[in-house]
Structures are given as C-alpha cells and as structure tokens.
Amino acid sequence: MRTDLLALPLIVGLVMSTGCGASPASSSQPSSAAANIDASQFTLAEEPDGAVGVIAARESAENGAPLVLVGRVGGSAKPWIDGRAAFTLLDASMDVVADGEDSEEGELCMGDCCATERLNCTTLVKVVDEQGKLVPVDARELLGLKESDMVVVQGTAKKDESGNFVMIARGVFIRN
C-alpha cells in the first residue's frame, strides 16, 4: 500500500515530464534576411567628424547634402520599424519623461498627446544599401541597436518643401 502511494506521484511526474518534453527551438535565431546581409558594411569603425544634432540639422541641412547626425535612438513610444533598418532619432539635448508626467523645457513626454511636439526634435533614419534601397532587416538585428543608444549616423539629408526631414544613412557608429 505504501509502495502504491509512492508509485502514483512518480508515475504522474514521469508522464508530465515526458509530455513537456524537449524545449522548443529558440525563437531568438536571426531572420533569414539578416543572415544574407553583411551587417559590417553599415557599421562604422570610427566616429565620423562634424556631427550635428537633429534640431540643428532640421534647420540647416540641405536636401541631398552629406550629413553626419548625432542623437539618441528614441523619441517615440516605438522608435523601431519592424523588419526594416529604420529607427527614430531624438536630439541628444532632449530628455524623456514617463508618459503622463509633466515635461519641462528640454524634456519630452512619450505619450501620443505630445506626438506633434516631438516632431521638431526627432527624425527618421533609414539605413540603405549601395543601390539606395532600404535594408529589409530590423535595425536592432542589423546593427545591434538598443533604445536610448547614442549613435552617430553618416549619410545624406533628405528634405522636401513640406519640411519633412529624413536621414538616409550609409553607416552608423554607436557611442559607448
């Protein structure tokens, strides 16, 4: 009887461990697109000179002119574009406060209520290949970027008459 009592939980445990089985394949494997692209061609070994902030670049950069931009990855509740080598860059002089908190000068709230205010101190960075096409790999995967990383981006400014400013990047340097 005592043996039966001990056997029952052992049998149940054996069945459950068999059923739970091997762990599933890791979901953090790089995508097939990333595997086919040499990420080193978009990563700069040294920080380029002459970097300007996002706010300054918005005012002074000319369409098609070479540009070196410095800023912090962020400026949006979701600064990434899923599956694309593009992200939002925030001017390094701006700090971020939590959604719903009062923001003072030099601070930005990440809520949708402050979305239009953030437009003046952020820009979209698109990492393109030699043909000028946007790289179809998530920036986090391609460049190893994380939110709030301070980066220096080298590329070309793209501006239109409506005031839209986008950074077409050929290389990214991550400051430690």
Add this chain to the structure above:
Amino acid sequence: MLGQRLLPWDYGVRNLFRRPSRTALTLGGLTIVVLLVLVVVGFIRGLEKSLAATGNPNVVLVYSLSSAADIENSSIPGRTPALLAASVDGVRRLHGVEYVSPELYLATRILTANLQEPGMGLVRGVTTKAPLVRGQVQLVRGTWPQSGEVIVGRLAHSKLGTSEEDLAIGQQVTFDGQTWMISGQFTAAGSAFESEIWAPLADLQTVLKRQDLSLVAVGMDSPDRVADVDLFCRERVDLELKAVSESAYYAALQKHYKPVRMLGWIVVALVAGSGIFAGLNTMYGAVVGRVRELATLQALGFRRRAILLTLVQEATLLACAGALAACLVGLLFVDGAAVRFTMGAFMLEVDSVGIGVACGVAALLGIVGALPPALKAMRLPVVEAIKAI
C-alpha cells in the same frame, strides 16, 4: 490504497436517491453555482473573442497622430487614401481596385421607432471598399446602402438597447438630424463591427458637415508590408499620421480591458468559493445524519479510506451532474446572448474553455465539499458512532 477493498460504486449512487429532496436541492444549488461560473467565463471569453476577431494582421489603420488611439477623436485629411495608395508599395489590389477603405467613425445618439429615448450607438461611414478590407464582414440580408440608407450589424440592436425587430430591414433610424432607412444586415464573425451601423461615407460627411476622415484602413499583401505604411507615416510628418496594424490596435484594447477580465476571474473564484462553502454546509448535514451507517460499514470491515472515498464519490457525482445540467442550460440559453459594453456589443461565448472551467469547478466542489465533513465523521470511534442517535 488502490489494492484495498472499496465500497461498491453503486452504493454511492443509490445513496443519492435515498434522500431525493435533499439530493435535488443540493443538485439545484450546485447547478446554479456552476452556471454562474459559466456565465462569467462566457463573458470573459466573449469579450476576448470580439477583440481578437476584429484584428487582422494584414490590415493597417492610419489615423491622426495626436488622437492617442481614440479613433473617434481622430481627424485626417480626405486626400489621405489617395496619397497612401499612390505612395506605399504592397497595398493589396484586386482587378485594379485598391484595398484602401476611408472611414468616418463616431458614437452618436440614435433613435428608432420603439425607443423612448435615443440610445448611444456606433456609426461608421464607409465606401464599397470597406468589405474588401474588412474581410470578415458579410452582408447576410438585404442590400448595400444607397444614399439615405444604412446597414446594421447583427448586434447593433443590443448596443442600442432595443429589439432585433426594431432594426429589421425597412425600419428607420434617426441620428444627427437625418432619418435613414435600413437596407440590410451584416455579420462580422463575432468582431466589434457587429455592433455598428454603417452608412455611405459621402452621406455621413454631408450630414455632419465634415470633409475629413477618422481613419483609413489599408489591406496589405502580407503582414510584413504593414511596416511600409508605418515608414510612410514617419517620413511624412507634415501629414501627422500614425499607422498601427489592426491586430496590434485591438491587442492594445485587450490590455485596456485586462482589469475587467481579471475582475471576471476574481468573480469566478468568489462564486466557486461560495459554492464550496454551501457544499460543505450541505455535506456536514448529510454526514451527521449518517454517522451510525458509516460506523456500521466500519464494523463490517471497510477501511475508513474506502468510506471516505464513497462520500467524496457521492458529492462529486452530484457536482458533476450539476455541471452537466449547467452546461446544457449554458449552451442552450447563455451561448450567443448579446451583451452591451462600452466599445459596442458582443456575444457571450460558452466554449471548451468555459465548459472546462465549469466542470473543473464542479469537480473541486465535489471533492473539497465532501472531504472535511467526511474526515470529521471518520474520527469518531466506531463504538461511539454506532451508539449515536
């Protein structure tokens, strides 16, 4: 334990019929408890399904950047659909028709023939492209609305708080100073659209004196292309647009209603708990009246564990019978019942999860409700128990 001599199975079954009134009352109580659990779980599942069914991963919603996901407060230029179709690659096309649906969405007071006071309803101004993008929408009765007409969702009557006949084809509804004829009825696979009234976009804009839109719903070739719309909106900051995939939008709404769902599960636990206490009370009374019988069984040679198992068997049988009855009532009368909610209306869903939870609660009621009184009865020495009155 399994090798010991147990009481016959039918002994416990026959005991239930020895006191038919008590058994019937206990069965009734247990059925009500399990039915309450089924209704609450059906509410939670229905709410989850309504929000999940509404989100299509291939569809991206484009609305105003500053509206904070409140589409009713969103206002975007009327030229946005054409701009999106021309500027973004990957928009789904069929026979040259783009899957781009401009929509005007508002909550407004709606009066029907039988309503004394206008009810709060949801109106969406759409074009003929809406069913292309909203693939789950199907016109099941009547015709697509022409000028001055509307079509109603299957649960629109529940949202308004009126009868289904009040929104039948040929009836009229009045909102924003205009009377509209109902020309058809649509279903939408249990999604939130079923609680809405759809009107021709141009008519609605004229009545509301607006030229803007609330949102544009764009059907893409694949979920991967949704990022291209997001990219376009972030490049063209002058348009002040925001793009969110429909599934992400309704997933965020799901999170918003998480406290309601958590409260629902707490109610389930409370109802189950009250059922257990009621079961305990009933079983205590039942066991007290059978002390001599149980002592006699021990004197005959049955072990205490075998008698305890029989008592648990009786209680569990009763609880499971109550669960069966509750599930039957639930499937017949609760499943599909419409519930009015803040974001519209949805149907209670009695599915496998609900039935599983209900049966699990019943089994728990039977086992936990019988154990304490049975253990108490087993503690009495046999000689004293046989002498008990």
